[in-house]
Amino acid sequence: MLRILLVEDNQIQAGLAGSFLAMGLPESRSVRARSLKEARTCLKREAFDLVLLDLGLPDGEGLEVVLTVKEDAPELPIVVLTSQNEEGLGPLCIQAGATDFLSKRELTPQALVRAVEYGASRKAEAVTLELSRQVEELRSVCRLDSSSFTGSFGEKYVKLMVQSNMLGTSEHHEFVAELFDSGITGSEMIALHCDCLEMACREADERSRVRYLQDCRVLLMATMSLLMDCNRVESAVPAAN
Numbered sequence: 001m002l003r004i005l006l007v008e009d010n011q012i013q014a015g016l017a018g019s020f021l022a023m024g025l026p027e028s029r030s031v032r033a034r035s036l037k038e039a040r041t042c043l044k045r046e047a048f049d050l051v052l053l054d055l056g057l058p059d060g061e062g063l064e065v066v067l068t069v070k071e072d073a074p075e076l077p078i079v080v081l082t083s084q085n086e087e088g089l090g091p092l093c094i095q096a097g098a099t100d101f102l103s104k105r106e107l108t109p110q111a112l113v114r115a116v117e118y119g120a121s122r123k124a125e126a127v128t129l130e131l132s133r134q135v136e137e138l139r140s141v142c143r144l145d146s147s148s149f150t151g152s153f154g155e156k157y158v159k160l161m162v163q164s165n166m167l168g169t170s171e172h173h174e175f176v177a178e179l180f181d182s183g184i185t186g187s188e189m190i191a192l193h194c195d196c197l198e199m200a201c202r203e204a205d206e207r208s209r210v211r212y213l214q215d216c217r218v219l220l221m222a223t224m225s226l227l228m229d230c231n232r233v234e235s236a237v238p239a240a241n
Contacts, residue, residue: 002028002120003047007039007065008054008081013104017052017081017112024113036060036068043073049206050119051078053098055089062089063096070097075127075210077119081107127209131201134213135194138220147191149184157196160219161212162204167222176223180230189227193220 002025008014014032021030031046033039036059039051051069055062069078080093080101090101099119102111139145156175160166179189197216201209 002049002116004028004030004050004052004116005033005039005042005048006030006052007033007036007057007069008052009034009057010054013054013081016107020107020109020112021116024109025116028116034058036065039069040072043069043076047205047208048073048076049123050099050116051076052081052116053078054081055093056083063092066093066096066098075123075206077123079115079119123206127201127206127213130213131198131209134216135198138190138194142187142190142194144187144191147188147195149179149182149188149192150195152182153179153184153192154196154199157192158200160223161196161200161216162208164211164215167219172222173226176226177230179223180227184227186224186227189224190220193223 004021006014006017006021008017018030018032021028030052031042031048033042034057036057039053042048051073053065053069055065057065060068066078066080069076074097077099078093078097080090080098081104082090082101083104090103093101099122100115102115153175156178160172160175166172184192193216197212200212204212
């Protein structure tokens with residue numbers, strides 16, 4: 001189900017866009033914001049797949065609203081809705097990061113559905129490409145297609161990956177101690193990370209995938225650092241007579 005944030009202060013225009021979405025994308029769900037401030041609150045509170053954005057709002061106009069939404073939710077596609085006196089801004093909005101723009105004068109159910117579906121597909125493609133790029137880069141470093149430790153530790157590592165508050169916790173430290181005791185190498189750790197990143201993204205929605213891709217390197221570096229700390233501690237312990 002597509003989750004759409006409709007940012008439009010005009011009741012008639014919002015009703016028209018909403019009816020077009022219900023007609024052409026009956027499985028979609030739209031939430032309306034009447035101002036830029038309200039839109040920013042919605043973006044913080046809820047996950048969306050796309051933003052339909054009016055350029056003339058009570059608290060923002062033109063490129064300002066595009067740039068503000070893009071700053072708050074850089075991963076979200078934005079379809080700009082322009083009125084007659086704003087049409088020249090359409091191409092500039094694309095340069096500013098919008099996916100598409102539509103004229104309100106020529107808005108039809110077909111045109112709106114096409115723009116929404118295109119924007120949603122572009123987002124999915126971008127996330128998939130970034131996942132492939134990161135995994136390929138890391139696998140080229142470790143030179144392993146997969147880790148032999150994934151079966152034993154994959155489920156626990158995915159849990160660390162998907163819960164953003166797990167980094168550096170006692171549970172994280174305990175997990176690293178288990179990894180160290182297993183004899184895992186640096187290359188195997190990187191391969192385990194790649195395996196688990198692909199597993200986590202396979203089951204997640206688009207917003208979660210973006211977060212995993214943004215946060216995953218921090219988790220990998222922190223885990224590798226803790227493994228090195230374990231190794232230093234063991235090396236410092238005198239051998240028993």
